[in-house]
Amino acid sequence: MKSIKRIALGIGLLFFTFIMTGCGEAAADVDIAERIDEQETPILNWGVKADTNLFGYYNIESGEVEGFDIDIAKALTEEMTNGTGEAKFVEVTSKTRIPLLKNGKIDGIIATMTISEERKKEVDFSDVYFNGGQSLLVPEDSEINDIEDLTEDHTILAIKGSSSTQNMRELAPQVNVLDLENYGEGFVALQSGQGDALTTDSAILLGMIDTNPDYRLAGSNFTDEPYGIAINKGQENFLDRLEKALETIQGNGVYDEIYDKWFGEILPADSPNTASTSTTGAANNAPENEGESGDNQ
Known part of the structure; x- marks a missing residue:
């Protein structure tokens, strides 16, 4: 009896999945x-x-x-x-x-x-x-106004495993890139002076500026x-x-x-x-x- 119930339940679940999938496909085809x-x-x-x-x-x-x-x-x-x-x-x-x-x-x-x-x-x-595109976040009084201003004396904060890190190493190989775990850690590191700029997508950086007006973007995006x-x-x-x-x-x-x-x-x-x-x-x-x-x- 239990076996019959399990089979019936399985058929019912399979039918429900089919119906739901079919509804999704139908909605997508409209x-x-x-x-x-x-x-x-x-x-x-x-x-x-x-x-x-x-x-x-x-x-x-x-x-x-x-x-x-x-x-x-x-x-x-x-x-x-x-x-x-x-x-x-x-x-x-x-x-x-x-x-x-x-x-x-x-x-x-x-x-x-x-x-x-x-x-x-x-x-x-x-x-x-x-x-959108990758950019640099810097303090308002920073002398950095573009990626071209970066030198071997600068440390750029980036997020571990992101392509922003790879882009920075390719486009500005002279700088020291410090990889951090997430954006929160990156911004705290920038605030504490562990780096001269934080780099990631400009949309994320604009959100940081919105709540931290003492920071700005350094020039335009350097990726498209x-x-x-x-x-x-x-x-x-x-x-x-x-x-x-x-x-x-x-x-x-x-x-x-x-x-x-x-x-x-x-x-x-x-x-x-x-x-x-x-x-x-x-x-x-x-x-x-x-x-x-x-x-x-």
């Missing part, structure tokens, strides 16, 4: 652009970070996820649905975001995701919406790691609508309003080293080199 047109109140589900300061973080007081990525997603939803839609958010991590996209749980990923050739094999990307919005392959109509919406908000001032809301005091949209991709920002910060640090992406 033409999102058609769904937007058919729904009276279209809902777009965006995968976002909830632990990345300035881009996407959970605000305990409001009980909501807030940040640059969230506001951009809302603006794109508004544009793509002619003001009738609603943006909803699902927390993702670097490991879960593509699987959630593939099974139809989310319609798009806007979560500090670097565009790379390897990822293009799995997803389609929008145009760049944030000019642009962020894109990822969607499932086979969603050409949705991608086209997304591209047009992104182009619209980058050109009509909405994008830079959002950009300056989150980064204006640190790195304004009209500054020479801006990460903005609006008409103004793109002209000031055209990418030169392509790389991928992968620290936060």
Whole structure:
């Protein structure tokens, strides 16, 4: 009798798994652009970070996820649905975001995701919406203003195992690189004078500056790691609508309003080293080199 029950339970679990997988596949196969047109109140589900300061973080007081990525997603939803839609958010991590996209749980990923050739094999990307890249964090009174200022007398703090460490050793082989376990340790080491600069992705460094205004970025990014919005392959109509919406908000001032809301005091949209991709920002910060640090992406 127990054996029969176990077999029945196993069949039941297998059937449940099949149904859930099938539902995910069905949801992923839906033409999102058609769904937007058919729904009276279209809902777009965006995968976002909830632990990345300035881009996407959970605000305990409001009980909501807030940040640059969230506001951009809302603006794109508004544009793509002619003001009738609603943006909803699902927390993702670097490991879960593509699987959630593939099974139809989310319609798009806007979560500090670097565009790379390897990822293009799995997803389609929008145009760049944030000019990410590796940079240097230094105290306000530092004499370092660019990677070119680094000498053999400088110690650069980096995160153990990250490609930021490898990039620094390749691009500035004359400096001493001190590897630490995590960003928290790295920033404490910078505060205590164990190093002259901390290097990692500029998005992470901007988040540090937001809570520590006595620090700044030293010049512009020295690697090119642009962020894109990822969607499932086979969603050409949705991608086209997304591209047009992104182009619209980058050109009509909405994008830079959002950009300056989150980064204006640190790195304004009209500054020479801006990460903005609006008409103004793109002209000031055209990418030169392509790389991928992968620290936060």
